[in-house]
Amino acid sequence: MSGTVNCTFDLSKDGKQAGYLKVGDSTNNSGWTTYNVPIISIKNGDGPSALVLAGNHGDEYEGQIAATTLSRDLKPDQINGQVIIIPCLSQEASRGGTRLWPDGVNFNRIFPGSEDGPVSSKLAHYLTHELFPKVDAVMDIHSGGRGHVFVPCSTMVWAKDEKQRAKMLKSMLAWNSSYSMILPEQPSTNPASLLPGEAERQGKEVFTTELGGGALANYTRVKVAKDGLDNALRTLGILKGAPKTREEQGLAPAIILDMRAETAYHSVNDFGLYENLFPLGGEIKKGEVLGLVHNMDNPEVPAVPVIARQDGVLGVERGFPRVLPGDVVALVGMAYKSVADLPVI
Numbered sequence: 001m002s003g004t005v006n007c008t009f010d011l012s013k014d015g016k017q018a019g020y021l022k023v024g025d026s027t028n029n030s031g032w033t034t035y036n037v038p039i040i041s042i043k044n045g046d047g048p049s050a051l052v053l054a055g056n057h058g059d060e061y062e063g064q065i066a067a068t069t070l071s072r073d074l075k076p077d078q079i080n081g082q083v084i085i086i087p088c089l090s091q092e093a094s095r096g097g098t099r100l101w102p103d104g105v106n107f108n109r110i111f112p113g114s115e116d117g118p119v120s121s122k123l124a125h126y127l128t129h130e131l132f133p134k135v136d137a138v139m140d141i142h143s144g145g146r147g148h149v150f151v152p153c154s155t156m157v158w159a160k161d162e163k164q165r166a167k168m169l170k171s172m173l174a175w176n177s178s179y180s181m182i183l184p185e186q187p188s189t190n191p192a193s194l195l196p197g198e199a200e201r202q203g204k205e206v207f208t209t210e211l212g213g214g215a216l217a218n219y220t221r222v223k224v225a226k227d228g229l230d231n232a233l234r235t236l237g238i239l240k241g242a243p244k245t246r247e248e249q250g251l252a253p254a255i256i257l258d259m260r261a262e263t264a265y266h267s268v269n270d271f272g273l274y275e276n277l278f279p280l281g282g283e284i285k286k287g288e289v290l291g292l293v294h295n296m297d298n299p300e301v302p303a304v305p306v307i308a309r310q311d312g313v314l315g316v317e318r319g320f321p322r323v324l325p326g327d328v329v330a331l332v333g334m335a336y337k338s339v340a341d342l343p344v345i
Helices: 062-073 091-096 119-134 162-174 195-201 219-235
Strands: 005-007 015-025 033-044 049-054 081-086 137-142 148-150 153-157 179-183 205-210 255-258 265-267 272-276 289-294 304-307 312-318 328-336
Touching (some): 033 119, 049 062, 049 119, 049 219, 062 219, 119 195, 137 195, 137 219, 162 205, 162 219, 195 205, 272 312, 289 312, 289 328
Parallel strands (some): 153 179, 179 255
Antiparallel strands (some): 015 033, 148 312, 265 328, 272 289, 289 304
16 A cells, blocks of 8 residues: 555546546645646446556657547446546656656656655556556557657567467557557666566556657547557457457558567767658668768768668657767568567567
């Protein structure tokens, strides 16, 4: 039981409830205060349950719009079980249009959190110990933020355990997006510190996405978010009605982009402005030019090309043009038509 975070309503009650997670805080202007995080519960009897989360990173808006729309529109008589929604985990970052919290915290790197830490860590601790144990599934809705733009897709990190991998593949495809993306463990990152990593450790069915990026939220991307949420909740048996397959909707099978190879990632070694020279979702050959880094301090210096390291499809391009040495500007993955075609590596 958390002593520093409290929900303003009883999550075990049936019906629709809206309120706040009140996180104990202390600021320069107020020694005793609370940081209020909106939370909504829609419950109808016993049944499967899901926790829908958006705004893990503040500048990823597609999921925030889809989650808050779901929280307003969903009614108890439309479901069996429970949906708990936090439309924006990182509110101050969302207001400021930044990936990180004002104090520099990356919320997706601090799990399982601590009751003795700052607000962000207390919130992570509450999710870990209070909310995750209550639900069967966790949906962590991401997009590329300001820095990157993805082909709107569902995602998963390749798991070594075959049973866990099969469960994650099923969840990824249940989003019903045109693209799905297989990612490796993030380099120089403790996997256990990530929100979905903690949910997976607890044995939850985990849904993750990358719905676009560039700190934008256009019609197409938000629709992928809303439609994906709907189909995922139907797949779980929470939302009444059968899930819709792509075939039933007259859509082509999803394209699976494999980003597990080290050569999928393309970084720059220069300062400047990055120019994308290749269309997102387009096929590219090894050795072709993906983009250019322009030296804005000395226009006489030739632009530096970024060369494709492997054949494949451009699944991620640079959003924010200003780059520093080490910044990733593109991901190129091999395309597959089915899970069965994926190589086991």
